[in-house]
Amino acid sequence: MDKRYCHYHSAQPATWHCQPCERHYGDCCIPLNADAPEYAPACPLCRGHLRFLGAANTAQPFWERLPNFFAYGFQAGPLAFCALLALACVFMPAVFLLWIALLSVATKYLHSVIEAASFGSQDAPGLLEAFSADSLRTFFQQLAVFLIALVLLWLAADFHSEVIYWAANIAIVLVLPASIIRLSLDKSLGAALSPGEVGQVIAAMGWRYLILCAFLFILWQSPTYVGWLLSHGLPRVVMVPVVAGLTGYFSVVMCAMMGYAVFQYQGELGYVSAGDDAPAGFAAPEWHRRKALAEAEVRVKEGQTGAALEILVAALREGRQDLKLNERYHQLLFALGERAECLNHLPHYLGLASRLNPHLAASAFLNARQLQADYLPEDPAVCERIAEVLIERHKAREGLSLLRNLHKRFPEYPGIPRAYLMAARAFSEELGQVQPAQQLLAFIRQRYPAFEQMGEVVQLESVLAKLDKKSG
Template identity: 70%
Template sequence: MDKQHCHYHQAQPATWHCAPCERHFGDCCVPLNADVPEYAPSCPLCRGQLRYLGAANSAEPFWERLPKFFAYALQPGPLMFAGALALASLFMPSVLVFWLALLSIATKYLHSVIEQASLGSNDAPSLAEAFDGSSFGAFLRQLGVFGVAMVLLWLAADFESPPLFWSVNVALVLVLPASIIRLALDKSLGAALSPAEVGQVIAAMGWRYLILCLFLFILWQSPSYLAWLLGFGLPRVVLLPVLALLFGYFGVVMCAMMGYAVFQYQGALGYVVAGDDAAQGFPEAEWRRRKALAEAEVRVKEGQGGAAVEILSSALRQDPEDLRLNERYHQLLYVLNERGDCLAHLPGYLALACRSNPQLAANAFLNARQLQADFLPDDPLICERIAGVLLDRHKTREGLSLLRNLHQRFPQYPHGARAYLLAARGFAEGLGQADAAGKLLAFIRQRYPESPLLGEVEALERVLARMAAQGS
């Protein structure tokens, strides 16, 4: 099954679907509220109920997680399981009842691994989960599946046709993993033997099911080959528990892989599970911001600019000091050429941006100049800070326009000397106009004779004098 992606962000997997709008949404467009776990998100377009897709589109392919499956089997539960098999092979008496009990426990534990991995959990089940009343029933059902497979193989051999025998043999090898998956999840012998139920597992994975079978076959054969290699140097009394330990370990790896394959293809199999790696919700304030930004972006991409403006405006009434919301609101008004609303929003936004991020304030000022050529903030400190940013960006003329006649526009501004010293540097360094810079420095001496910045004024005058001497 092909993975679905967010309609508005093609690199993001889809986690929600709106049937009326025929739109898939990712976590990028539908954030969750961590403070309200029962919150059910609605469609950003029609406000209808969304269908949760779980991790059907975000699960990592099982063939890319091979190292994680081997690490999965190194957790305490699987290691205790493998260790128990090794000890049993060494010390348990040859009594049929004891071995049937051991096989029951082993079957139940391996089924628990498949079941837990199918939920996307990265934590292996504890060994205690194998000791419940259903373990013997799970063993009998699994024995029934293997018994049917053996009967089919026996019937194929009875025809005395090698091609038929090997065809049935290969078919059983390919079908058994899907049958075991069905048995572990549905706990029903009928489901494990049903061609329709088993076929659904195979159809959900498609040709990738062959990859799963190939990996499982290699893993199943691995303990035998390792034991054969070790057999040349180990006595039988040591080799037998080592072999049991290896079979236990590789059995858990195989079952973890089968369970995760179900998790990966949960959509086609009718499961909806988020898994341990699912996106977490956000605190209330952060959720409101992300929700407004995401819904506004969706509306813009649908060509509904007016609706996007209203969404952001409503969000700003709740969080007027949120810089990201103000920035996006300003950008949207500017792009939509909403001249009046954009200019009306600027005073508050410029004050907020100057405190938090003067670079954004400078961007907003340049946008404002496109809407109104003579636009000037009505706060001298904002003028000075934006001018400093613009001068650093080598937008000298735009920066100097903010400082022109500052003492006349704001006669009570206490930092006039600092602002004009900044302007003098702009004339000298940005425009190379030493005369204009010198006049400003002289003006600072005259108007602000008590300023603590006179030392910097003198230093800049010396620099200008050296520049003038070199030029002559």
């Protein structure tokens, strides 16, 4: 199955779907409320029910997670399982019923691994879970599948044709993992033997199923090769438990891989699970903020700008001091040419942005100048902060316009000498105008003799005097 992506953010995998609107949404558009986990998200457009897609579009391909599968086998449950097999091979007497019980526990545990991994869990089940009443039933169901496979292989051999025999052999090897997956998840022998049910697993994965089979085949052969290598240097009493433990380990790795493959292709298999890597929800205030921003963006991209403004206005009633909400509201008003409302909102937004992000404030000021050529903020601190950013951006004229006659507009503002020192630097360094810079410095000397940066004033005056002599 091809991955689905958010309709509004093409790089974000889809996690929700609205059938009436035919829209896929990612987590970027549908934030979750951690304070109300029972909350059911609604479509931002029609307010209808959304269908959760789980991790069908976000799961990492199983072939990219090979290290995780090998690490999975080193958890407490799998290691206890391997130890059980190793000890049984050494100490358990050759009693038929005891070995049936052991194989039942082993089969049940491996099926539990597939089931847990199919829901995206990265934690292996404990070994004690396999000591349950239905472990014997699971063992005989799995045994039945293997016996039927052997019967089919025997029938193919009866044709005395190598082509038929190997075709049947390969077909059984390819179908067997899908059959085991069905038996683990549905716990039904009928499902494990049903061509339709087994075929659904194969069809869901497509050609990637062949990659899975190749990995499983390599893993299944690994204990045999290790045993062959050890057979030349270890006594049998040591080699047998080692091979038994390795067989258990690689079996767990195989089952974890099969289970995760189901998790990856859950959409086509009818399963829905977010897995352990599902994004957590947000606290209520942050959730309200993100929800408003996401819904407003969706409305804008659908051309419903009026609805987007209403959403932001409603959110700003509770989040008046939220910078992102104010930024989005300003940008939308400016883009729509809502001159009066944009200018009305600017005093609050510029004050907030100049404290938290002066660069945003500078951009908003330049927008304001396009709406009103002589626009000036009503707060001297805002003027100073924005002017500093504009001068850094080499927009000295715009920055200096904010500082012009600052002592007349705001005579009580204590930052006037600092602002005028910055203006003097802008005149001299950005515009190359020495005389206005000298006038500002002289004003600082006369009116603010106790200015804490007077040393910088003196230094700049000296530099300007030298420049003035050279130009003269």
